[in-house]
């Protein structure tokens with residue numbers, strides 16, 4: 001087989017199943033550190049997809065059942081890719097990682113664990129996360145790890161739509177009615193404490209130069225882009241203290257346990273079963 | 276066009292088996308029948324999301340979770356296509372939605388049964404979407420253009436829905452004894468309600484003849500039901516499961532599949548509101564609608580402000 005046939009190019013979108021195959025046949029095996037980093041990204045996407053999936057059949061209008069469903073599906077796709085890749089380090093599948101890890105083994109940030117709340121809370125959470133993910137994946141395209149770069153290449157295009165969707169809703173809610181403005185202001189206050197954790201540096205990133213993206217480097221671009229939307233929405237950045245975080249080290253919010261209990265219940269009733 | 280010329284044009288369209296378009300004159304009864312049928316169909320898509328959405332957060336593998344999410348999301352899209360088709364007849368979506376949550380509109384009675392196990396995701400896809408396909412393929416040739424075109428788009432997606440249901444059941448049937456039992460139990464519960472999706476027997480279906488004369492309906496309820504039974508008999512063998520009906524047989528004389536008696540009293544009871552989940556389904560739709568009111572108002576107010584700004 002020629003080298004170009006096995007090379008992973010960012011333009012060549014990989015399905016989670018393709019990644020699982022490569023991990024299986026040994027053509028893509030991450031180091032423990034790379035796998036740990038892939039868990040950060042995969043767990044954020046997975047927990048968010050789980051949250052958003054709850055909206056389907058409950059959204060404010062049918063168009064939003066479709067839109068939030070789309071975003072959830074995209075995030076789930078990214079999660080499956082990152083987890084499939086991460087599992088290669090430990091001989092585990094995406095499902096082993098999603099269904100058979102306990103809370104302390106998850107690496108999600110507290111932001112994605114936050115409950116859906118009303119539509120404004122969901123949108124504020126989405127606004128922060130999709131702008132963060134966009135800046136992150138954009139830089140991950142240049143990662144020295146070709147698999148991470150390939151996953152990011154597919155994800156960045158989808159997340160670009162997510163940030164547009166949530167930005168549009170931030171404007172509509174902030175400039176719509178008195179009630180929607182009151183609700184979105186409250187939502188921003190509720191969500192903002194969890195923003196800092198996303199941009200905190202971590203020894204893992206130091207151990208992966210040229211491979212991982214340094215979180216603190218994303219902050220200026222994030223602030224500029226989200227700041228412009230908030231200014232147009234005439235929303236002030238709330239002065240609320242940051243929560244202490246700890247998700248990357250396995251210290252989670254109170255919410256994660258309930259979320260995992262629901263997500264994992266059936267799989268754990270039938271260990272080893274195939275579905 | 277006055278009524279006489281309009282009626283003549285309409286009759287000619289029917290005789291030629293052509294399409295009626297929104298601007299064409301049509302008899303009031305034809306319009307009313309279509310609004311009722313298309314909106315009921317749209318409501319069924321929307322209420323039908325609920326039993327499956329119930330399992331999105333608990334799907335036992337990430338691949339299944341993705342497929343189920345895509346499927347339930349498709350159903351929301353089907354609702355949208357159908358409400359749009361009904362709107363071309365002059366009834367706004369809001370009005371249809373209000374009728375639904377006020378309990379004044381009907382939707383397919385099968386969605387008033389609970390989805391209590393993961394295998395129900397298989398049985399619903401295989402049997403319920405399967406019956407929907409049998410019903411809907413002939414509707415792609417319905418005489419009202421926007422309805423027929425909506426059905427063409429919908430039918431393309433329905434075959435994926437049925438296939439994913441079949442795959443869920445197949446995987447369970449080939450799995451552990453407990454999984455196989457779960458699959459059989461789900462098929463047992465969804466079989467009779469899925470047969471009743473085709474509507475009452477022909478001798479108890481007073482509106483069918485008129486719908487057939489208007490080229491909306493192409494085959495009778497019993498004809499479609501019999502075809503469906505034939506398809507299921509074949510597929511259940513591949514699944515390694517059984518249908519809970521020992522009276523299924525192929526009648527060599529009529530060349531039709533026959534099945535055992537169905538409990539039409541239960542059907543009427545569930546339709547009248549006495550099913551296990553009627554109140555729950557409506558309440559869920561009502562609360563999604565009510566909880567979302569401020570969001571829809573905000574979007575409308577924002578759009579109006581934007582328009583005013585452009586005009587100024």
Ligand SMILES: [Fe+2]
Pocket residue numbers: 320349350353429433
């Ligand atoms: Fe559908």
Ligand SMILES: [Fe+2]
Pocket residue numbers: 350404407432433436
């Ligand atoms: Fe369907």
